[in-house]
Amino acid sequence: MNDSNASPEELLRRFQARIDAEQRIEPKDWMPEAYRRTLVRQISQHAHSEVIGMQPEGNWILRAPSLRRKAVLLAKVQDEGGHGLYLYSATETLGVSREELVEALHEGRAKYASIFNYPTLTWADIGAIGWLVDGAAIVNQISLQRTSYGPYARGMVRICKEESFHQRQGYEVILTLARGSAEQKAMAQDALDRWWWPSLMMFGPHDAESAHSAQSMTWKIKRQSNDELRQKFVDQTVPQAEFAGLVIPDPQLLWNAERGHYDFGPIDWEEFNRVVAGNGMCNRDRIAHHRRAHEEGEWVREAVRAHEERKRERAAQDAA
Protein backbone atom coordinates (compact mmCIF):
# COMPACT_ATOMS: atom_id res chain seq x y z
CA MET A 1 0.00 0.00 0.00
CA ASN A 2 1.25 3.47 -0.81
CA ASP A 3 2.22 5.58 2.24
CA SER A 4 1.01 8.77 0.64
CA ASN A 5 -2.61 7.54 0.70
CA ALA A 6 -2.57 6.65 4.37
CA SER A 7 -3.68 8.92 7.21
CA PRO A 8 -1.13 9.91 9.88
CA GLU A 9 -2.91 7.65 12.37
CA GLU A 10 -2.70 4.75 9.97
CA LEU A 11 1.01 5.40 9.31
CA LEU A 12 1.68 5.46 13.02
CA ARG A 13 -0.32 2.26 13.55
CA ARG A 14 1.63 0.47 10.82
CA PHE A 15 4.93 1.81 12.18
CA GLN A 16 4.18 0.49 15.67
CA ALA A 17 3.00 -2.82 14.20
CA ARG A 18 6.35 -3.25 12.48
CA ILE A 19 8.19 -2.42 15.69
CA ASP A 20 6.02 -4.87 17.62
CA ALA A 21 6.79 -7.54 15.02
CA GLU A 22 10.53 -6.92 15.65
CA GLN A 23 11.08 -5.55 12.15
CA ARG A 24 13.91 -3.06 11.72
CA ILE A 25 13.13 0.50 10.65
CA GLU A 26 15.36 1.60 7.77
CA PRO A 27 16.33 5.16 6.71
CA LYS A 28 13.80 5.38 3.86
CA ASP A 29 10.88 4.06 5.91
CA TRP A 30 8.25 6.37 7.28
CA MET A 31 8.86 7.19 10.94
CA PRO A 32 7.27 9.57 13.44
CA GLU A 33 9.19 12.82 13.78
CA ALA A 34 9.65 12.24 17.52
CA TYR A 35 11.18 8.81 16.83
CA ARG A 36 13.65 10.42 14.44
CA ARG A 37 14.48 13.18 16.92
CA THR A 38 14.98 10.70 19.75
CA LEU A 39 17.35 8.68 17.61
CA VAL A 40 19.32 11.74 16.53
CA ARG A 41 19.66 12.80 20.16
CA GLN A 42 20.70 9.36 21.36
CA ILE A 43 23.01 8.37 18.50
CA SER A 44 24.74 11.74 18.34
CA GLN A 45 25.23 11.68 22.10
CA HIS A 46 26.79 8.28 21.67
CA ALA A 47 29.00 9.52 18.79
CA HIS A 48 30.14 12.56 20.79
CA SER A 49 30.93 10.28 23.73
CA GLU A 50 33.22 8.16 21.59
CA VAL A 51 35.02 11.23 20.28
CA ILE A 52 35.28 13.10 23.59
CA GLY A 53 36.36 9.84 25.22
CA MET A 54 39.48 9.96 23.04
CA GLN A 55 40.74 12.81 25.24
CA PRO A 56 40.97 11.20 28.70
CA GLU A 57 42.49 8.09 27.17
CA GLY A 58 44.66 10.00 24.73
CA ASN A 59 46.00 11.77 27.82
CA TRP A 60 48.10 8.65 28.53
CA ILE A 61 49.26 7.56 25.07
CA LEU A 62 52.46 9.58 25.28
CA ARG A 63 53.14 8.34 28.82
CA ALA A 64 52.12 4.67 28.50
CA PRO A 65 54.49 2.57 30.62
CA SER A 66 55.60 0.10 27.94
CA LEU A 67 55.72 0.02 24.16
CA ARG A 68 53.16 -2.76 24.07
CA ARG A 69 50.74 -0.80 26.28
CA LYS A 70 51.31 2.30 24.17
CA ALA A 71 50.47 0.50 20.93
CA VAL A 72 47.40 -1.15 22.45
CA LEU A 73 46.12 2.14 23.88
CA LEU A 74 46.70 4.02 20.65
CA ALA A 75 44.84 1.32 18.71
CA LYS A 76 42.04 1.48 21.23
CA VAL A 77 41.66 5.24 21.05
CA GLN A 78 41.68 4.92 17.28
CA ASP A 79 38.85 2.37 17.52
CA GLU A 80 36.84 4.84 19.61
CA GLY A 81 37.28 7.47 16.91
CA GLY A 82 36.13 4.89 14.37
CA HIS A 83 33.01 4.23 16.44
CA GLY A 84 32.38 7.95 16.43
CA LEU A 85 32.55 7.87 12.64
CA TYR A 86 30.04 5.02 12.19
CA LEU A 87 27.69 6.68 14.61
CA TYR A 88 27.90 10.07 12.89
CA SER A 89 27.16 8.20 9.65
CA ALA A 90 24.11 6.62 11.30
CA THR A 91 22.83 10.10 12.21
CA GLU A 92 23.41 11.21 8.62
CA THR A 93 20.89 8.56 7.54
CA LEU A 94 18.42 10.54 9.68
CA GLY A 95 19.12 13.75 7.79
CA VAL A 96 21.51 15.47 10.20
CA SER A 97 25.08 16.31 9.17
CA ARG A 98 28.17 15.86 11.28
CA GLU A 99 28.86 19.61 11.06
CA GLU A 100 25.51 20.39 12.67
CA LEU A 101 26.14 17.87 15.43
CA VAL A 102 29.65 19.17 16.15
CA GLU A 103 28.29 22.69 16.32
CA ALA A 104 25.68 21.56 18.81
CA LEU A 105 28.43 19.93 20.88
CA HIS A 106 30.51 23.10 20.89
CA GLU A 107 27.54 25.21 21.87
CA GLY A 108 26.63 22.89 24.72
CA ARG A 109 23.32 21.84 23.13
CA ALA A 110 24.45 18.24 22.69
CA LYS A 111 25.59 15.96 25.48
CA TYR A 112 28.19 13.24 25.74
CA ALA A 113 28.75 10.60 28.41
CA SER A 114 29.30 12.60 31.55
CA ILE A 115 31.89 10.12 32.80
CA PHE A 116 34.43 11.66 30.44
CA ASN A 117 34.28 14.80 32.55
CA TYR A 118 36.36 12.95 35.13
CA PRO A 119 40.14 13.23 34.79
CA THR A 120 42.60 10.40 34.07
CA LEU A 121 45.19 11.06 36.76
CA THR A 122 47.22 7.86 36.77
CA TRP A 123 47.98 4.97 34.44
CA ALA A 124 45.50 2.86 36.42
CA ASP A 125 42.73 5.14 35.18
CA ILE A 126 43.37 3.78 31.69
CA GLY A 127 42.75 0.29 33.03
CA ALA A 128 39.67 1.46 34.91
CA ILE A 129 38.19 3.12 31.84
CA GLY A 130 38.61 -0.06 29.80
CA TRP A 131 37.35 -2.33 32.52
CA LEU A 132 34.50 -0.25 33.96
CA VAL A 133 33.53 2.41 31.44
CA ASP A 134 33.80 0.15 28.40
CA GLY A 135 32.33 -2.66 30.50
CA ALA A 136 29.28 -0.53 31.28
CA ALA A 137 29.07 0.67 27.69
CA ILE A 138 29.04 -2.92 26.40
CA VAL A 139 26.17 -3.94 28.66
CA ASN A 140 24.18 -1.09 27.17
CA GLN A 141 25.36 -1.69 23.62
CA ILE A 142 24.69 -5.43 23.60
CA SER A 143 21.12 -4.54 24.40
CA LEU A 144 21.15 -1.93 21.60
CA GLN A 145 22.13 -4.54 19.01
CA ARG A 146 18.39 -5.24 18.98
CA THR A 147 17.36 -1.59 18.78
CA SER A 148 14.62 -0.92 16.23
CA TYR A 149 16.56 1.43 13.92
CA GLY A 150 18.56 -0.66 11.44
CA PRO A 151 21.70 1.46 10.92
CA TYR A 152 22.08 1.96 14.68
CA ALA A 153 21.61 -1.74 15.45
CA ARG A 154 24.13 -2.77 12.81
CA GLY A 155 26.62 -0.17 14.07
CA MET A 156 26.25 -1.64 17.56
CA VAL A 157 27.09 -5.16 16.38
CA ARG A 158 30.40 -3.95 15.04
CA ILE A 159 31.11 -1.68 17.99
CA CYS A 160 30.36 -4.41 20.54
CA LYS A 161 33.01 -6.70 19.11
CA GLU A 162 35.69 -4.05 19.55
CA GLU A 163 34.43 -2.86 22.92
CA SER A 164 34.56 -6.29 24.47
CA PHE A 165 38.17 -6.51 23.36
CA HIS A 166 38.84 -3.13 25.01
CA GLN A 167 37.13 -4.24 28.18
CA ARG A 168 39.37 -7.31 28.43
CA GLN A 169 42.47 -5.20 27.80
CA GLY A 170 41.42 -2.72 30.47
CA TYR A 171 40.80 -5.46 32.97
CA GLU A 172 44.19 -6.93 32.14
CA VAL A 173 45.84 -3.57 32.93
CA ILE A 174 44.05 -3.50 36.28
CA LEU A 175 44.89 -7.13 37.04
CA THR A 176 48.57 -6.52 36.30
CA LEU A 177 48.57 -3.57 38.70
CA ALA A 178 46.60 -5.45 41.34
CA ARG A 179 49.19 -8.24 41.25
CA GLY A 180 52.14 -5.83 41.14
CA SER A 181 53.85 -3.79 43.85
CA ALA A 182 52.00 -2.25 46.79
CA GLU A 183 52.17 1.08 45.01
CA GLN A 184 50.66 -0.39 41.85
CA LYS A 185 47.89 -2.10 43.76
CA ALA A 186 47.08 1.16 45.56
CA MET A 187 46.96 2.87 42.15
CA ALA A 188 44.45 0.29 40.90
CA GLN A 189 42.32 0.60 44.04
CA ASP A 190 42.34 4.39 43.82
CA ALA A 191 41.18 4.20 40.20
CA LEU A 192 38.37 1.80 41.14
CA ASP A 193 37.37 4.14 43.98
CA ARG A 194 37.06 7.07 41.59
CA TRP A 195 35.50 5.35 38.57
CA TRP A 196 33.05 2.92 40.21
CA TRP A 197 30.17 5.25 40.99
CA PRO A 198 30.42 7.31 37.80
CA SER A 199 30.30 4.00 35.91
CA LEU A 200 27.01 3.08 37.60
CA MET A 201 25.70 6.54 36.70
CA MET A 202 26.41 5.85 33.03
CA PHE A 203 23.17 3.86 32.81
CA GLY A 204 21.19 6.99 33.53
CA PRO A 205 18.53 7.81 36.12
CA HIS A 206 16.40 5.16 37.81
CA ASP A 207 13.58 3.92 35.58
CA ALA A 208 10.94 5.88 37.47
CA GLU A 209 12.83 9.16 36.92
CA SER A 210 14.03 8.62 33.39
CA ALA A 211 12.61 11.32 31.11
CA HIS A 212 12.74 9.48 27.79
CA SER A 213 12.59 5.85 28.84
CA ALA A 214 8.95 4.81 28.47
CA GLN A 215 8.50 6.04 24.91
CA SER A 216 11.90 4.67 23.90
CA MET A 217 10.93 1.26 25.25
CA THR A 218 7.65 1.30 23.27
CA TRP A 219 9.57 2.19 20.13
CA LYS A 220 12.16 -0.43 21.04
CA ILE A 221 14.93 2.12 20.71
CA LYS A 222 15.77 0.98 24.23
CA ARG A 223 15.35 -2.73 24.86
CA GLN A 224 16.09 -2.94 28.56
CA SER A 225 15.59 -0.40 31.32
CA ASN A 226 18.39 1.63 32.93
CA ASP A 227 18.05 -0.26 36.21
CA GLU A 228 18.08 -3.69 34.56
CA LEU A 229 21.23 -2.84 32.65
CA ARG A 230 22.92 -1.33 35.71
CA GLN A 231 22.16 -4.48 37.73
CA LYS A 232 23.63 -6.63 35.00
CA PHE A 233 26.81 -4.55 35.05
CA VAL A 234 27.14 -4.76 38.84
CA ASP A 235 26.56 -8.52 38.77
CA GLN A 236 29.25 -9.14 36.19
CA THR A 237 31.81 -6.69 37.60
CA VAL A 238 31.80 -7.56 41.32
CA PRO A 239 33.38 -11.01 40.79
CA GLN A 240 36.01 -9.42 38.54
CA ALA A 241 36.96 -6.98 41.32
CA GLU A 242 37.12 -9.85 43.80
CA PHE A 243 39.29 -11.90 41.49
CA ALA A 244 41.70 -8.95 41.27
CA GLY A 245 41.66 -8.56 45.07
CA LEU A 246 40.22 -5.05 44.82
CA VAL A 247 37.43 -3.62 46.95
CA ILE A 248 34.40 -1.98 45.38
CA PRO A 249 33.82 1.29 47.25
CA ASP A 250 30.29 0.46 48.40
CA PRO A 251 29.80 -0.77 51.98
CA GLN A 252 26.24 -1.83 51.12
CA LEU A 253 27.27 -4.11 48.30
CA LEU A 254 26.01 -7.60 49.17
CA TRP A 255 24.94 -10.72 47.30
CA ASN A 256 21.19 -11.18 47.59
CA ALA A 257 20.52 -14.91 47.15
CA GLU A 258 16.79 -14.38 47.00
CA ARG A 259 17.00 -11.96 44.07
CA GLY A 260 19.99 -13.70 42.53
CA HIS A 261 21.65 -10.30 42.22
CA TYR A 262 23.95 -8.00 44.12
CA ASP A 263 22.28 -5.31 46.18
CA PHE A 264 24.15 -2.04 46.10
CA GLY A 265 24.07 1.30 47.86
CA PRO A 266 22.33 4.49 46.73
CA ILE A 267 23.81 6.42 43.81
CA ASP A 268 24.67 10.05 44.51
CA TRP A 269 22.45 11.64 41.88
CA GLU A 270 23.37 15.08 43.13
CA GLU A 271 26.91 14.47 41.99
CA PHE A 272 25.63 13.15 38.68
CA ASN A 273 23.51 16.24 38.11
CA ARG A 274 26.32 18.52 39.20
CA VAL A 275 28.70 17.02 36.65
CA VAL A 276 26.11 16.93 33.86
CA ALA A 277 25.37 20.59 34.57
CA GLY A 278 28.98 21.53 33.86
CA ASN A 279 30.63 21.31 37.25
CA GLY A 280 32.82 18.28 36.62
CA MET A 281 36.60 18.51 36.67
CA CYS A 282 36.99 18.44 32.89
CA ASN A 283 33.75 19.65 31.26
CA ARG A 284 35.29 22.89 30.09
CA ASP A 285 38.57 21.30 29.04
CA ARG A 286 36.85 18.64 26.95
CA ILE A 287 34.84 21.10 24.89
CA ALA A 288 37.66 23.65 24.71
CA HIS A 289 40.01 20.95 23.44
CA HIS A 290 37.56 19.75 20.79
CA ARG A 291 36.79 23.29 19.74
CA ARG A 292 40.47 24.26 19.57
CA ALA A 293 41.36 21.23 17.41
CA HIS A 294 38.38 22.02 15.18
CA GLU A 295 39.37 25.68 14.85
CA GLU A 296 43.03 24.86 14.26
CA GLY A 297 41.93 22.49 11.51
CA GLU A 298 39.76 25.04 9.72
CA TRP A 299 42.50 26.17 7.31
CA VAL A 300 43.21 22.51 6.47
CA ARG A 301 39.57 21.74 5.71
CA GLU A 302 39.39 24.92 3.63
CA ALA A 303 42.48 23.88 1.68
CA VAL A 304 40.94 20.45 0.99
CA ARG A 305 37.77 22.10 -0.34
CA ALA A 306 39.74 24.57 -2.46
CA HIS A 307 41.93 21.83 -3.88
CA GLU A 308 38.92 19.65 -4.75
CA GLU A 309 37.26 22.61 -6.39
CA ARG A 310 40.36 23.36 -8.48
CA LYS A 311 40.60 19.71 -9.53
CA ARG A 312 36.96 19.76 -10.66
CA GLU A 313 37.53 22.96 -12.63
CA ARG A 314 40.58 21.48 -14.35
CA ALA A 315 38.70 18.29 -15.19
CA ALA A 316 35.86 20.38 -16.67
CA GLN A 317 38.34 22.43 -18.74
CA ASP A 318 40.01 19.27 -19.99
CA ALA A 319 36.63 17.86 -20.99
CA ALA A 320 35.67 21.05 -22.89
Add this chain to the structure above:
Amino acid sequence: MHAEPELFHYTLGLADDALVLGQRLCEWCSNAPFLEEDLALANVALDFMGRARMLYSHAATLEGAGRDEDALAYLRDCREYRNLLIMELPRGDFAFSTARQFLVDAFNLPFLEDLCRSRDPELAGIAGKALKESRYHYRRSRDWVLRLGDGTAESHRRLQRAFDEIWGYTHELFRAGEAEQRLVAAGFAPDRPALRARWEALVVPVLAEATLRRPEDAWSVDGGREGTHTEHLGHLLSELQFMQRAYPGLQW
Protein backbone atom coordinates in the same frame (compact mmCIF):
# COMPACT_ATOMS: atom_id res chain seq x y z
CA MET B 1 84.76 -8.42 10.70
CA HIS B 2 82.66 -8.92 13.83
CA ALA B 3 79.57 -6.91 12.97
CA GLU B 4 77.41 -7.43 16.04
CA PRO B 5 78.20 -4.43 18.27
CA GLU B 6 78.05 -2.14 15.24
CA LEU B 7 74.92 -3.78 13.97
CA PHE B 8 73.39 -3.36 17.42
CA HIS B 9 74.08 0.38 17.44
CA TYR B 10 72.86 0.69 13.87
CA THR B 11 69.60 -1.15 14.60
CA LEU B 12 69.13 0.88 17.76
CA GLY B 13 69.41 4.10 15.73
CA LEU B 14 66.71 2.90 13.33
CA ALA B 15 64.53 1.90 16.29
CA ASP B 16 64.98 5.34 17.86
CA ASP B 17 64.00 6.97 14.56
CA ALA B 18 60.77 4.97 14.46
CA LEU B 19 59.88 5.49 18.12
CA VAL B 20 60.61 9.22 18.24
CA LEU B 21 58.64 9.93 15.05
CA GLY B 22 55.87 7.60 16.26
CA GLN B 23 55.68 9.52 19.54
CA ARG B 24 55.40 12.81 17.65
CA LEU B 25 52.60 11.34 15.52
CA CYS B 26 50.80 10.19 18.68
CA GLU B 27 50.60 13.84 19.72
CA TRP B 28 48.02 14.32 16.98
CA CYS B 29 45.53 12.04 18.71
CA SER B 30 42.30 14.04 19.20
CA ASN B 31 44.02 17.08 17.63
CA ALA B 32 43.67 16.39 13.90
CA PRO B 33 41.72 18.73 11.58
CA PHE B 34 38.91 16.17 11.22
CA LEU B 35 38.03 12.77 12.59
CA GLU B 36 39.05 10.69 9.56
CA GLU B 37 42.47 12.30 9.69
CA ASP B 38 42.74 11.57 13.39
CA LEU B 39 42.27 7.89 12.58
CA ALA B 40 44.69 7.97 9.66
CA LEU B 41 47.42 9.64 11.74
CA ALA B 42 46.92 7.07 14.48
CA ASN B 43 47.35 4.35 11.85
CA VAL B 44 50.64 5.78 10.71
CA ALA B 45 51.76 6.23 14.33
CA LEU B 46 50.90 2.59 15.01
CA ASP B 47 53.01 1.49 12.06
CA PHE B 48 56.00 3.39 13.42
CA MET B 49 55.42 2.00 16.92
CA GLY B 50 55.28 -1.51 15.49
CA ARG B 51 58.49 -0.87 13.58
CA ALA B 52 60.18 0.49 16.72
CA ARG B 53 59.21 -2.59 18.71
CA MET B 54 60.56 -5.02 16.10
CA LEU B 55 63.79 -3.07 15.79
CA TYR B 56 64.32 -2.74 19.56
CA SER B 57 63.68 -6.44 20.05
CA HIS B 58 66.16 -7.27 17.35
CA ALA B 59 68.68 -4.81 18.82
CA ALA B 60 68.21 -6.43 22.23
CA THR B 61 68.99 -9.82 20.73
CA LEU B 62 72.05 -8.48 18.95
CA GLU B 63 73.27 -6.90 22.17
CA GLY B 64 72.66 -10.04 24.21
CA ALA B 65 72.96 -8.14 27.50
CA GLY B 66 69.53 -9.00 28.89
CA ARG B 67 67.90 -5.69 27.95
CA ASP B 68 64.49 -5.87 26.27
CA GLU B 69 62.59 -3.43 24.02
CA ASP B 70 61.32 -1.43 26.99
CA ALA B 71 64.72 -1.18 28.67
CA LEU B 72 66.10 0.21 25.42
CA ALA B 73 63.24 2.64 24.85
CA TYR B 74 62.60 3.81 28.40
CA LEU B 75 65.92 3.69 30.19
CA ARG B 76 68.29 5.60 27.96
CA ASP B 77 68.68 9.36 28.21
CA CYS B 78 69.09 12.00 25.55
CA ARG B 79 72.81 11.43 24.92
CA GLU B 80 72.24 7.73 24.30
CA TYR B 81 69.34 8.26 21.90
CA ARG B 82 70.53 7.87 18.31
CA ASN B 83 67.58 9.13 16.26
CA LEU B 84 68.03 11.62 13.44
CA LEU B 85 67.04 15.16 14.39
CA ILE B 86 64.23 15.43 11.84
CA MET B 87 62.26 12.83 13.82
CA GLU B 88 62.37 14.75 17.11
CA LEU B 89 61.31 18.23 15.94
CA PRO B 90 58.04 19.27 17.62
CA ARG B 91 54.91 18.41 15.65
CA GLY B 92 54.19 22.06 14.82
CA ASP B 93 51.03 22.75 12.86
CA PHE B 94 49.45 20.32 10.41
CA ALA B 95 51.61 21.73 7.59
CA PHE B 96 54.80 21.09 9.52
CA SER B 97 53.84 17.52 10.38
CA THR B 98 52.80 16.95 6.76
CA ALA B 99 56.08 18.28 5.35
CA ARG B 100 58.18 16.23 7.79
CA GLN B 101 56.17 13.08 7.14
CA PHE B 102 56.41 13.48 3.38
CA LEU B 103 60.18 13.97 3.44
CA VAL B 104 60.70 11.01 5.78
CA ASP B 105 58.28 8.75 3.89
CA ALA B 106 60.05 9.60 0.63
CA PHE B 107 63.35 8.69 2.28
CA ASN B 108 62.01 5.45 3.74
CA LEU B 109 61.00 4.06 0.34
CA PRO B 110 64.50 3.76 -1.18
CA PHE B 111 66.07 3.12 2.23
CA LEU B 112 63.79 0.20 3.05
CA GLU B 113 63.97 -1.17 -0.49
CA ASP B 114 67.72 -1.48 -0.01
CA LEU B 115 67.47 -2.66 3.59
CA CYS B 116 65.35 -5.56 2.30
CA ARG B 117 68.61 -6.88 0.81
CA SER B 118 70.55 -6.62 4.09
CA ARG B 119 72.78 -9.56 4.94
CA ASP B 120 71.02 -9.60 8.32
CA PRO B 121 67.85 -11.62 7.56
CA GLU B 122 66.06 -10.17 10.56
CA LEU B 123 66.62 -6.58 9.43
CA ALA B 124 65.70 -7.53 5.88
CA GLY B 125 62.42 -9.04 7.13
CA ILE B 126 61.52 -5.98 9.19
CA ALA B 127 62.32 -3.78 6.18
CA GLY B 128 60.05 -5.86 3.96
CA LYS B 129 57.11 -5.39 6.27
CA ALA B 130 57.86 -1.69 6.83
CA LEU B 131 58.24 -1.05 3.11
CA LYS B 132 54.63 -2.06 2.44
CA GLU B 133 53.49 0.43 5.08
CA SER B 134 55.80 3.16 3.84
CA ARG B 135 54.43 2.90 0.30
CA TYR B 136 51.04 3.70 1.70
CA HIS B 137 52.48 6.43 3.97
CA TYR B 138 54.17 8.08 1.02
CA ARG B 139 51.01 8.08 -1.12
CA ARG B 140 49.12 9.62 1.76
CA SER B 141 51.66 12.31 2.61
CA ARG B 142 52.17 13.14 -1.10
CA ASP B 143 48.41 13.67 -1.44
CA TRP B 144 48.49 16.02 1.52
CA VAL B 145 51.41 18.00 0.06
CA LEU B 146 49.42 18.42 -3.15
CA ARG B 147 46.26 19.43 -1.31
CA LEU B 148 47.92 21.94 0.99
CA GLY B 149 50.39 23.29 -1.56
CA ASP B 150 47.70 23.71 -4.18
CA GLY B 151 44.90 24.56 -1.73
CA THR B 152 44.41 28.07 -0.38
CA ALA B 153 46.90 30.93 -0.09
CA GLU B 154 47.14 30.21 3.63
CA SER B 155 47.78 26.48 3.25
CA HIS B 156 50.36 27.19 0.57
CA ARG B 157 52.13 29.73 2.77
CA ARG B 158 52.13 27.40 5.78
CA LEU B 159 53.42 24.42 3.84
CA GLN B 160 56.14 26.39 2.09
CA ARG B 161 57.28 27.75 5.43
CA ALA B 162 57.29 24.23 6.88
CA PHE B 163 59.48 22.88 4.08
CA ASP B 164 61.82 25.87 4.48
CA GLU B 165 62.09 25.17 8.21
CA ILE B 166 62.71 21.45 7.85
CA TRP B 167 64.90 21.26 4.78
CA GLY B 168 68.17 21.69 6.64
CA TYR B 169 67.39 18.60 8.72
CA THR B 170 67.04 16.37 5.65
CA HIS B 171 70.77 16.27 4.92
CA GLU B 172 71.31 14.08 7.95
CA LEU B 173 69.20 11.40 6.27
CA PHE B 174 72.04 10.94 3.76
CA ARG B 175 75.02 10.87 6.09
CA ALA B 176 76.69 7.78 7.46
CA GLY B 177 79.36 7.62 10.15
CA GLU B 178 82.37 5.35 9.87
CA ALA B 179 80.73 2.43 11.64
CA GLU B 180 77.74 2.63 9.34
CA GLN B 181 80.02 2.80 6.30
CA ARG B 182 81.64 -0.45 7.42
CA LEU B 183 78.16 -2.03 7.62
CA VAL B 184 77.42 -0.74 4.13
CA ALA B 185 80.65 -2.27 2.82
CA ALA B 186 79.81 -5.58 4.50
CA GLY B 187 76.34 -5.66 2.92
CA PHE B 188 74.31 -5.03 6.10
CA ALA B 189 73.13 -1.47 5.56
CA PRO B 190 71.94 0.73 2.67
CA ASP B 191 74.35 3.36 1.42
CA ARG B 192 72.71 6.61 2.56
CA PRO B 193 74.55 9.12 0.33
CA ALA B 194 73.60 6.99 -2.69
CA LEU B 195 69.88 7.23 -1.82
CA ARG B 196 69.68 10.97 -2.40
CA ALA B 197 68.87 10.85 -6.11
CA ARG B 198 65.99 8.42 -5.55
CA TRP B 199 64.71 10.57 -2.69
CA GLU B 200 64.84 13.71 -4.81
CA ALA B 201 62.94 11.93 -7.56
CA LEU B 202 60.14 11.27 -5.06
CA VAL B 203 60.24 14.78 -3.56
CA VAL B 204 61.12 17.45 -6.09
CA PRO B 205 58.44 16.77 -8.76
CA VAL B 206 55.76 16.65 -6.05
CA LEU B 207 56.87 20.03 -4.70
CA ALA B 208 56.62 21.43 -8.22
CA GLU B 209 53.17 19.93 -8.78
CA ALA B 210 52.08 21.38 -5.44
CA THR B 211 53.29 24.81 -6.69
CA LEU B 212 55.94 24.86 -3.96
CA ARG B 213 59.52 26.02 -4.22
CA ARG B 214 62.30 23.55 -3.44
CA PRO B 215 64.09 25.12 -0.46
CA GLU B 216 67.72 26.19 -0.81
CA ASP B 217 70.42 23.85 0.53
CA ALA B 218 71.83 26.80 2.47
CA TRP B 219 72.00 25.26 5.95
CA SER B 220 72.12 21.86 7.58
CA VAL B 221 72.17 20.55 11.12
CA ASP B 222 73.21 17.10 12.27
CA GLY B 223 74.34 15.17 15.31
CA GLY B 224 71.47 12.83 16.18
CA ARG B 225 73.39 9.62 15.49
CA GLU B 226 76.13 10.81 17.84
CA GLY B 227 73.65 11.68 20.58
CA THR B 228 73.77 15.44 20.07
CA HIS B 229 70.16 16.50 19.90
CA THR B 230 67.92 19.53 19.78
CA GLU B 231 66.55 20.66 23.13
CA HIS B 232 63.21 19.16 22.16
CA LEU B 233 64.23 15.53 22.59
CA GLY B 234 64.73 15.72 26.35
CA HIS B 235 61.14 16.84 26.80
CA LEU B 236 59.84 14.14 24.50
CA LEU B 237 61.77 11.55 26.53
CA SER B 238 60.64 12.91 29.87
CA GLU B 239 57.05 12.33 28.81
CA LEU B 240 57.73 9.01 27.08
CA GLN B 241 59.73 7.62 30.01
CA PHE B 242 57.80 9.11 32.92
CA MET B 243 56.30 5.87 34.25
CA GLN B 244 59.46 3.79 34.02
CA ARG B 245 61.45 6.54 35.70
CA ALA B 246 58.92 7.29 38.43
CA TYR B 247 58.22 3.61 39.21
CA PRO B 248 61.40 1.76 38.30
CA GLY B 249 61.65 -1.97 37.84
CA LEU B 250 57.96 -2.83 37.68
CA GLN B 251 55.85 -4.78 35.21
CA TRP B 252 52.96 -2.96 33.58
